[in-house]
Amino acid sequence: MGKSIPQYLGQLDIRKSVVSLATGAGAIYLLYKAIKAGIKCKPPLCTNSPICIARECPGPGERALPQEAPAPEASAVGGPKGLAVERERHGRDSGELRRLLNSLECKQDEYAKSMILHSITRCVYLLEAEASACTTDDIVLLGYMLDDKDNSVKTQALNTLKAFSGIRKFRLKIQEHSIKVLELISTIWDTELHIAGLRLLNNLPLPDYVHPQLRRVMPALMEILQSDYILAQVQAVRLLSYLAQKNDLLYDILNCQVHSNFLNLFQPTQPGSLLYEVLVFAERLSEGRNAPHYRAVKWHYNEQSLHESLFGEESRLADRLLALVIHPEEDVQIQACKVIVSLQYPQDLRSRPSSCQPSRSYFKNTE
Numbered sequence: 001m002g003k004s005i006p007q008y009l010g011q012l013d014i015r016k017s018v019v020s021l022a023t024g025a026g027a028i029y030l031l032y033k034a035i036k037a038g039i040k041c042k043p044p045l046c047t048n049s050p051i052c053i054a055r056e057c058p059g060p061g062e063r064a065l066p067q068e069a070p071a072p073e074a075s076a077v078g079g080p081k082g083l084a085v086e087r088e089r090h091g092r093d094s095g096e097l098r099r100l101l102n103s104l105e106c107k108q109d110e111y112a113k114s115m116i117l118h119s120i121t122r123c124v125y126l127l128e129a130e131a132s133a134c135t136t137d138d139i140v141l142l143g144y145m146l147d148d149k150d151n152s153v154k155t156q157a158l159n160t161l162k163a164f165s166g167i168r169k170f171r172l173k174i175q176e177h178s179i180k181v182l183e184l185i186s187t188i189w190d191t192e193l194h195i196a197g198l199r200l201l202n203n204l205p206l207p208d209y210v211h212p213q214l215r216r217v218m219p220a221l222m223e224i225l226q227s228d229y230i231l232a233q234v235q236a237v238r239l240l241s242y243l244a245q246k247n248d249l250l251y252d253i254l255n256c257q258v259h260s261n262f263l264n265l266f267q268p269t270q271p272g273s274l275l276y277e278v279l280v281f282a283e284r285l286s287e288g289r290n291a292p293h294y295r296a297v298k299w300h301y302n303e304q305s306l307h308e309s310l311f312g313e314e315s316r317l318a319d320r321l322l323a324l325v326i327h328p329e330e331d332v333q334i335q336a337c338k339v340i341v342s343l344q345y346p347q348d349l350r351s352r353p354s355s356c357q358p359s360r361s362y363f364k365n366t367e
Contacts (some may be wrong), residue, residue: 018099025049028096028252042329044282048098052267054200058248074275085185094127094130095130096123096127096130097120097123097124097127097130097131098117098130100116100120100123101120101138101141102132103116104117104120104141104145105141109155110148110149110150110152113145113148113150113153113156114150114152114153114156117142117145117153117156117157117159117160118156120142120160120163120188121156121159121160121162121163122157124160124163124164124166124167125163130346131163131164132166132169133165134136134164134170134283136170136173138140139161139170139173139174140173142160142161142164143157143161143162143176143177143180145157146158146177146181146184151188151190151192151193152192154184154188154193154323155192155193156196157265158184158193158196158197158199158200159196159199160201160264161174161177161195161200162199162200164205165200165204165331166204171179171204171205174200174204175204175205175206175207178204178206178207178213179210180202181187181201182197182201182210182214182215182217182288183214183217184197185198185217185220185221185224185252186220186221188219191227191229191231191232192220194224194229194232194235194236195231195232195235197227198224198232198235198236198238198239199235201239202238202242203233211246211249212246214243214249214252215249215252216254218253218256219256219257220258221236221239222236222240222256222258224236225237225240226258226259226262226265226267230271230273230274233265233274234273234274234277234335237274237277237278237280238277240253240281241277241280241281241284244281244284244285244288244325245284245288245296247288247293250285250288250289250294251299253285253306254285254289254301254305254306254307255299255301255302255305255306255307256305256306257302257304257305257306258304258305258306258309260304262306262309262310263277263309263310263315263317263320266278266282266317266320266321266324267320268324272327272328272329272331272332275324275327275329275332276329276332276335278330279324279332279335279336279338279339280335282310282317282339283335283338283339285306285310285311286311286339286343287342289307289311290342311343317343318340318343321336321339321340321343324336325337325340
């Protein structure tokens with residue numbers, strides 16, 4: 001061949017280097033073309049699907065803003081364009097909430113209705129001016145959703161009504177749905193629905209005409225309180241604490257049947273948020289039953305009633321309360337002490353310490 005082995009190997013290394021450089025350059029060029037094509041790619045057309053309030057989507061057939069757009073584009077009249085929240089901050093109505101409410105009137109499948117209601121809820125919380133501009137007809141429309149056959153739609157409708165209940169002018173209209181909400185809570189065993197319905201009720205002042213329905217659903221509320229779902233339990237006991245302050249409902253609550261292990265709700269191992277609410281409930285019940293007008297009547301309770309579990313001769317509530325006095329959470333400690341005081345002294349005697357005589361002691365062995 002006329003070439004030595006070292007010369008041949010040298011030429012081979014040069015060829016390899018040239019091929020490597022060519023391959024690398026080709027790869028870089030292809031990567032450049034891919035990036036360029038991605039930048040030029042137009043965003044998808046908008047549809048009638050539920051709209052995210054963080055993006056501008058004027059209507060079907062128009063292009064949405066790219067999701068990675070660094071800032072909203074200025075409109076011809078100088079106002080911000082893009083984020084619905086940003087436009088409201090500059091005093092402009094984005095129309096987002098109205099579009100969603102209008103789309104709810106159209107025929108939609110269950111999933112679409114649920115997602116639209118979820119988006120409406122977010123709009124009410126974030127777009128305060130647009131929410132305040134809504135009408136009672138919109139509340140009526142949301143009320144119709146409580147009759148939907150799908151539980152997820154009912155749940156989202158309850159969440160939306162809860163959002164609107166923060167606006168004063170809608171409260172009376174939303175109150176009209178209280179009986180329906182109580183019916184849903186008592187007839188459908190769905191944890192998410194329970195939480196949504198109870199949160200709504202806890203955010204409303206319940207009128208007196210709802211009290212008969214409240215008596216009928218009292219067993220259901222007590223069952224939710226004794227379930228294993230913390231969020232639902234907390235909302236249920238908050239409602240019961242509120243109702244315990246109603247003179248005409250106190251006996252119905254105290255005579256409501258409970259499980260034999262009801263006092264497990266006072267175990268130190270329970271979450272602090274639940275313990276605190278249960279202790280508030282116990283304090284209000286104790287104060288209510290010690291009130292002069294309540295003690296003036298001789299009441300009779302079922303053997304498995306809440307009254308017997310908490311205040312009966314065989315109750316072990318005192319032991320549970322003493323254990324909670326040393327609970328790690330200060331709020332729980334303080335509330336446990338309040339319950340102990342309410343058990344020791346009737347409410348009408350606490351303001352007269354000089355003549356105060358303790359009622360039957362639940363703490364005979366304590367100082």
